[in-house]
Amino acid sequence: MRRKATAAGKRRAFFNARFFLLVAVIALAFLWTATRPRLAVIAEDGLLASCPADAGTEFSTRFIHSVQKTPVEEFFAVNDARDGFVLLRTRYRSFGVGLPFLPTDGSFRREGDAFVMDGMNRPLPEIQFRPGLATDLTIFLPDEEIRLSDRVPVGSLIFVKILPRWRLWLNRYELP
Numbered sequence: 487m488r489r490k491a492t493a494a495g496k497r498r499a500f501f502n503a504r505f506f507l508l509v510a511v512i513a514l515a516f517l518w519t520a521t522r523p524r525l526a527v528i529a530e531d532g533l534l535a536s537c538p539a540d541a542g543t544e545f546s547t548r549f550i551h552s553v554q555k556t557p558v559e560e561f562f563a564v565n566d567a568r569d570g571f572v573l574l575r576t577r578y579r580s581f582g583v584g585l586p587f588l589p590t591d592g593s594f595r596r597e598g599d600a601f602v603m604d605g606m607n608r609p610l611p612e613i614q615f616r617p618g619l620a621t622d623l624t625i626f627l628p629d630e631e632i633r634l635s636d637r638v639p640v641g642s643l644i645f646v647k648i649l650p651r652w653r654l655w656l657n658r659y660e661l662p
Contacts, residue, residue, distance in 0.1 A: 520652040523568045527625055528645045528659050529638050537627045539648045541566045544574070547615070549623040554580045565609065569648055573608040577601070613646040 523539040537543070543564040551558050556579040562571045575592065577600050578585050587594065592606040617623040617634040618641070625632040625646070634644060645661060653659065 520655070521650050523564075523648050524651050524654055525564060525627065526645075526647050526649050526654060526659070527627070527632055528647065528661065530643050530661070532657070533654060533659070534637060534644075535625075535627060535630050535632050536654055537629060539564045539568050541568055543628060545628065546626045547623065548626070549617075549621045551578070551580075551585070552618055552621060554578075554585070556580045558585070562610075562613070564648065570609060570611040571613060571646070571648075573606050573610060575602055575604040575606055577603075612648075615644040615646075616641055617644065 524536040525539040525543060525545065526536045527534040537545075541564055544561060545563075546559055546561045548557060548559045550556070558579075559577040561574045561576070563574055564570075565572050576586055577597065579600055581587060581601070586592065586603040586606065592603045595602050595604065615623060615634070617638060621635070623634045625634065634642075638644065645659070647659070649659065
């Protein structure tokens with residue numbers, strides 16, 4: 487004997503299907519958000535800042551060179567695979583130890599009172615810094631400035647990495 491579907495049964499099935507669809511959409515939105523890559527600035531004791539890590543997202547650093555005692559700026563971008571960085575160019579005010587100048591480093595030019603080494607295109611899986619005394623190391627993210635001398639002790643190890651958002655939520659940074 488076959489039962490006839492009642493109006494109430496049809497409504498219940500309709501609402502169950504809508505509820506399932508709503509749960510599926512929420513789950514997919516959560517997974518999409520959780521797996522989005524983030525550019526993370528991490529100190530040894532935790533996260534300092536993060537921002538979306540879209541391919542081509544640029545950020546920079548500025549510091550006082552420990553030997554030359556002049557400002558140095560480095561400009562980076564998130565690589566196309568969104569799993570690391572590319573050093574794009576460096577701007578500095580004097581030549582010396584550790585500053586690029588060779589033709590193999592990129593294209594050198596003068597820009598006002600500064601020297602610029604452009605087109606460096608050095609791939610970097612991650613970036614590490616150790617702020618020194620009087621270096622005034624600052625990281626400039628698209629919407630945030632992080633003056634490390636105000637946030638961490640001198641000599642602290644700082645990592646700049648690309649991580650999925652869920653790792654930041656769970657404090658899983660994979661530091662050495």
